[in-house]
Amino acid sequence: LEEPVGKVADAIGESEVAPSFSLSIPLPPDVGIKDVAVVAANGARLADRVKISKAVVSTGLLSSGAQVEVGADTRIGPITSYGNVSLRDRATVGSVLAAGNVLRGSSVTINGTVTQSATLAPPINVQWNVAIPGPNLGAVSLEPDSMKDIAPGRYAGGSVKSRSTLTLHAGAYYFDDLTIEPQARLLLDDSAGPTLIYIGNSFTHRGTVASTTAGIPKLLIGLRGTGGVLIEAPFTGVVVAPKASISLQAAT
Numbered sequence: 001l002e003e004p005v006g007k008v009a010d011a012i013g014e015s016e017v018a019p020s021f022s023l024s025i026p027l028p029p030d031v032g033i034k035d036v037a038v039v040a041a042n043g044a045r046l047a048d049r050v051k052i053s054k055a056v057v058s059t060g061l062l063s064s065g066a067q068v069e070v071g072a073d074t075r076i077g078p079i080t081s082y083g084n085v086s087l088r089d090r091a092t093v094g095s096v097l098a099a100g101n102v103l104r105g106s107s108v109t110i111n112g113t114v115t116q117s118a119t120l121a122p123p124i125n126v127q128w129n130v131a132i133p134g135p136n137l138g139a140v141s142l143e144p145d146s147m148k149d150i151a152p153g154r155y156a157g158g159s160v161k162s163r164s165t166l167t168l169h170a171g172a173y174y175f176d177d178l179t180i181e182p183q184a185r186l187l188l189d190d191s192a193g194p195t196l197i198y199i200g201n202s203f204t205h206r207g208t209v210a211s212t213t214a215g216i217p218k219l220l221i222g223l224r225g226t227g228g229v230l231i232e233a234p235f236t237g238v239v240v241a242p243k244a245s246i247s248l249q250a251a252t
């Protein structure tokens with residue numbers, strides 16, 4: 001998982017669409033949306049060998065038992081936790097700021113300061129409204145070794161199978177569910193701006209994300225429901241899922 005792309009963050013702040021539902025990100029007052037890769041409202045658990053280049057923030061309170069759990073052999077940026085922090089064996093992290101305790105396994109490396117029992121200012125919600133586009137244009141299903149190019153709009157389920165490529169453009173898409181299988185590719189024609197994908201239930205990513213400009217993809221995934229996000233392959237973009245869990249698994 002790579003850091004949020006600045007231009008995507010800018011697009012969020014500038015959105016003026018008619019409201020149908022809202023998404024929000026709780027952030028400490030001194031942390032900007034462009035500085036973080038993961039924000040969790042009720043604690044975060046990062047699997048073994050996960051790599052994240054920027055900050056991890058959890059605003060789940062110490063009194064609720066929330067904590068940031070960092071798996072073995074994981075490499076991530078700085079951590080801010082309103083609860084505890086647990087670092088498993090051979091984890092490498094940036095600085096750690098925690099309202100609770102910082103527990104370390106063996107051979108843990110912290111490249112910065114460690115502050116425990118810190119008094120943290122209440123988080124501030126960064127919120128925006130999203131209109132669900134219509135009408136529903138039906139399901140998007142790509143069989144292996146196929147290609148499809150679709151315009152912004154509302155679709156039913158999305159399924160991109162192995163060795164297939166789904167091309168999206170600048171603008172807003174809405175899917176009920178979206179699955180990118182291993183060796184499948186999500187190709188973004190983002191030369192005119194970021195691609196915003198809003199999903200009703202669940203998002204699974206096992207493939208690749210690329211830009212037609214050969215630069216860093218400008219991508220936002222916004223999950224409305226509780227079905228969850230599963231990322232099992234390298235991913236560049238922003239994922240917002242305020243009502244669901246986000247699972248980051250190392251590529252195998």
